[in-house]
Each structure stands twice: as structure tokens, then as C-alpha cells.
Amino acid sequence: MSRVHVDEDIRPLSEFRAGVATFVKQIHETRRPMVLTQRGRGVAVLMDVQEYERMQERLELLEEIYKAEEQIANGKGVSHKDAKSQILRRLAE
Structure with missing residues (x-):
């Protein structure tokens, strides 16, 4: 915008x-x-409606990033290796 x-x-x-x-x-x-x-x-x-929708998408992404940073700060993060394993396991199902 x-x-x-x-x-x-x-x-x-x-x-x-x-x-x-x-x-x-x-x-x-x-x-x-x-x-x-x-x-x-x-x-x-x-x-403009399209600009409003883009702004909402950006805000949602920023909220997800903020939430993830809080989780990591509280020790609830997952290592890259573990996350990759979980994703590959789910894809195989």
C-alpha cells in the first residue's frame, strides 16, 4: 500500500x-x-479492497511470527531437524 x-x-x-x-x-x-x-x-x-486484503494478510503473517517468537522464547520451539522429520512423516501418511 x-x-x-x-x-x-x-x-x-x-x-x-x-x-x-x-x-x-x-x-x-x-x-x-x-x-x-x-x-x-x-x-x-x-x-481499495485489494489493498485492504493485502494488509490483512500481512497482519496475519506478522501475528504468526510474533506468536512463534513467543513460543521460542518460552522454550516451546522445535529444532529444524525435528520439524523436518515431522513434516516428512505427515506427508508420508
Whole structure:
């Protein structure tokens, strides 16, 4: 996902209401999220569906890595040799 361009991607909610189709097209084409504001404060982020799905996949992967690091730190890790043996055994079944 690309970074927000402050001069293009932060818009008032009232402006968004008046031109929804244009804003959705911009988000789809640029793949950048748009920050919607109300009374000068950020209230929502609008983003392309594919970019949102990619972000969710990345977050899930990071959560799995974090979980694995905790398990290793708590002595629940498995050596490479043991993991390989377990996988090969399961594949043989």
C-alpha cells in the first residue's frame, strides 16, 4: 500500500459526499488510502479492497511470527531437524 499524499489524499467528508464516484476512482487508481476529515479531524480511512486484503494478510503473517517468537522464547520451539522429520512423516501418511 502506498503512503498517503497529504495534498491529495486528505479530504473533508463534505467533499467526499459530493463526489463519491470520483474519490472511489482515485483510490482504485492510486492504490493509496484516503483520510476523510470532519471539522478538521480525521474520522475515517477509505481504501481499495485489494489493498485492504493485502494488509490483512500481512497482519496475519506478522501475528504468526510474533506468536512463534513467543513460543521460542518460552522454550516451546522445535529444532529444524525435528520439524523436518515431522513434516516428512505427515506427508508420508
